Structures are given as structure tokens and as C-alpha cells.
Amino acid sequence: MHMKLKKALLGGTRFAALVLLVLMSVSAYADDLLYRAFGEKAGLVKITDDLYTNLLTDPRTAPYFENAPIRRIKEKLVEQFCVLLGGPCQYTGRTMKRAHEGQNIDRAAFNALVEDLQKAMDKNDVPFHLQNKLLAKLAPMYRDIQDRE
Amino acid sequence: MQLRKRTYCLTLAASALISCPAVADEPTAGGKLLLTGGVSEIEGAAGGGLTPWAVIGGYGTASQLGANAHGTYVRTQNFALSTYGVSAGVANRVEFSLARQTFDTRDAGAKLGLGSDFKFNQDIIGMKVRLFGDAVLDQDTWLPQLAAGIQFKHNEQGDVVNAVGAASNSGTDFYLSATKLLLAQSVLLNGTLRFTKANQFGLLGFGGDKSNAYHAEFEASAAYMLSKSLAIGGEYRTKPDNLSFAREQNAYDAFVAWAPTKYVSLTAAYVALGDIATFKNQRGAYLSLQVGF
Numbered sequence: 199m200h201m202k203l204k205k206a207l208l209g210g211t212r213f214a215a216l217v218l219l220v221l222m223s224v225s226a227y228a229d230d231l232l233y234r235a236f237g238e239k240a241g242l243v244k245i246t247d248d249l250y251t252n253l254l255t256d257p258r259t260a261p262y263f264e265n266a267p268i269r270r271i272k273e274k275l276v277e278q279f280c281v282l283l284g285g286p287c288q289y290t291g292r293t294m295k296r297a298h299e300g301q302n303i304d305r306a307a308f309n310a311l312v313e314d315l316q317k318a319m320d321k322n323d324v325p326f327h328l329q330n331k332l333l334a335k336l337a338p339m340y341r342d343i344q345d346r347e
Numbered sequence: 348m349q350l351r352k353r354t355y356c357l358t359l360a361a362s363a364l365i366s367c368p369a370v371a372d373e374p375t376a377g378g379k380l381l382l383t384g385g386v387s388e389i390e391g392a393a394g395g396g397l398t399p400w401a402v403i404g405g406y407g408t409a410s411q412l413g414a415n416a417h418g419t420y421v422r423t424q425n426f427a428l429s430t431y432g433v434s435a436g437v438a439n440r441v442e443f444s445l446a447r448q449t450f451d452t453r454d455a456g457a458k459l460g461l462g463s464d465f466k467f468n469q470d471i472i473g474m475k476v477r478l479f480g481d482a483v484l485d486q487d488t489w490l491p492q493l494a495a496g497i498q499f500k501h502n503e504q505g506d507v508v509n510a511v512g513a514a515s516n517s518g519t520d521f522y523l524s525a526t527k528l529l530l531a532q533s534v535l536l537n538g539t540l541r542f543t544k545a546n547q548f549g550l551l552g553f554g555g556d557k558s559n560a561y562h563a564e565f566e567a568s569a570a571y572m573l574s575k576s577l578a579i580g581g582e583y584r585t586k587p588d589n590l591s592f593a594r595e596q597n598a599y600d601a602f603v604a605w606a607p608t609k610y611v612s613l614t615a616a617y618v619a620l621g622d623i624a625t626f627k628n629q630r631g632a633y634l635s636l637q638v639g640f
Binding site: 305306316326327330331333334335337338340347 | 439481486487488530533573575
């Protein structure tokens, strides 16, 4: 019994060490560094353009954008990305809740958008681990964006 | 509406196995993100290799059905274990799984007096319910996704497991799993608390001459995503030690999981299972293929 506890603790310590190592290796980015890694304003404009090219051709998301003011949405989204990445911007758009009200967005559509964003970031050579830093900030917004599971 | 049509088609395809070209042509029909559904653990539930996670298997979301089939092969110095099974996730809430395990004693069978290549067969019926939380999306809180699960296990070699001291050839495991993706760090963590009487996962029966009580066991997984489709990690699982004829030890593994698409994942691991049925320090390779629908 004692041996077992010792072994369990040893195993736990190994995991903790692994996790700590990983956490330390990625937490060294200052806020502004992230913004620059995404190519600053110009990079974000390009990513957002590519995102909308994907969204409008993706059958899972295209129906939501019929008659939508795409140019305005893109502008606001660039501002939002910029703020989330620690860039020198201000978000002047509506709240996420207001902007998505009545669209009947479900989880599958929300996740589809995440995939289309991943593709856009891939296309613009944003490293995977930095992509995840942006996605981590966007993910909780599902509560304001989706109407149903 | 596009989304609704696909759900209907998926349900049909899964229930009647008819082809569904609209789905086949769409590379990203499922509603969840790559690798976030885990793979199939050794007992058939969605999770890591050795332990179930709180995630609901398959890439289906609330209005969708997701299903997986898997085959797993583990080979140590003296034994081999093969498992195959199916699982279905319903509405990202409930997961059902069926698995069949064959534990091959190979040459060890003769030394144990069972005969060379003696095999133990075990069927496992599993069910898991997501209680709360979203492991992937709730990135602004430490609250994990929590699920409760149950695994009914039935070992077909009742006479043999009784002869080695097991109290029963069938048993039920209960577990609670908490899973959290730390997306900004690209790390996934899972902890599982399991109440079990199983000897060597149930392959040597349930309960024994040393103890026939439920034991609380702890299981942990940690994974680091190298890319969208590639993750590495390790797992640890404690186990009861109920039989006096052979001590049972804890298990751990180090794995690489690769999901070239949403529908296929391949997991390779090094597993260390400790002593099994008097054979010391069993270690070896673990290989698992999962195909999703």
C-alpha cells in the first residue's frame, strides 16, 4: 500500500514536471509580441480577408452571412483581434451578444468558424501555438454568440 | 438549412449504413475541433489510451450524432491484448460504448498451467454522461468539463478467474472524469477517479482473496498539442491489488496521437503495466486506430 502511494506520487510528480515545463516554455511572450507575430494591422487584415473567403464558401457558415455587411464586420473583427492580441487598437463594434442576436447560431456553426479561422491563420503562417493563444481568447465568446447547443 | 440537412443525413448514415454523399464530400462535417474528442481508451470510452476523459466521443455537437470504431493492440514481453469496439456520442451529452477485449497469454499460458495461447475474453459496455462544462471552449475559467461514467464488464473465463482467486467474473466500474484544455498553452489535462474491483482491468476477474471491496483509483493524462493534428503525452493509472497469487501494479504510458483528418486517428504508445499474473515488469507497444463517422 505504501509502495503504491509512493509510485502514484512519483507518477504525479512526473506529470506535474512535464506540464510545468510546457507552461513555462510558452508563457514567455509579452502581449505586444503576440500582436507582432500576427503581422500587426496588415497581417490581421489579411487573415480576416482569408477568414471571410473561407466563411462565405463554407456551407456550414455561408447561410449566416447572406446580406450581411461584410466590409464593416471585417473592420470590426480586425479591431477585435488587434485588442485581443495586445495591439494598439480600440474595438468600436457592438458587443458580441448584440452582434449575433437572432442569428440562430449553434455550436456546430461556431466550431466551423473556428476551423475557418485556423485555416486562415495557417495560410498566413501564424505558428500553431500562437494561433491557440488567440483562439483561447475567442473561445469563451461562444456563450454570447450561440443561441443553442 | 444546410446544417439541419447534414444532421439528418448523418443520423441516417449511422443507423442504416447507407452512403451519404453530401457528408462524404465535405471534409469537415463534424461539429467539434480536431483531436478534442480524444481517442478510444483501452476499455472503449473516449479518452486517452489508458483512461477515459470527460469528453463525449465523436465529433457531433448538440444536434448531431457522432460515432467511432476502433481497434487496439498491446504487446508486452509475455502477453498481448487486443481490443475492438464502437462508440456513439449523442448530442454531446451521452456516450455509449461497446468493446471486446482478448487477452492472449501466449507462451506464458503454458507456464501458468492454462495451456499455450490461452485467451481471456472480456466484454465491456460503457456509458458516460457529460455533467457540465466545456473542456475546449470555457477558456476563461479553470472549471473543467466533468463527466460521470459506468463500465459493465463481463469476463468469459469465469472458471479460470475464480481459480486464481477472483471473487467474480463480472464487475462494474464507476468513474468521474474532469478534462480541461488549456488552449493558450496547447495542453490538455485529465483526471479520473474510478471506483473498481477489477483485477488487471477485469481480465483476471473482479475482487479477490486479498480484498473484495471497491477501491478508489486515480488516473491522469496530460497531452501537449504539437500541431492541429499531432499530440504527445503521458498517462498514469493506479489499480487495485486484490489477488494474492500475483501482485498488481500501476500502469503508465507515453503516447503520440495523430489525426490526419477528423475521421481517422492513429495512436502509438509505450506502455508499462507492471507485473501481470506473476510475470514481472510487463512493458511494450500500444497501437490504436480509430475511425469516425
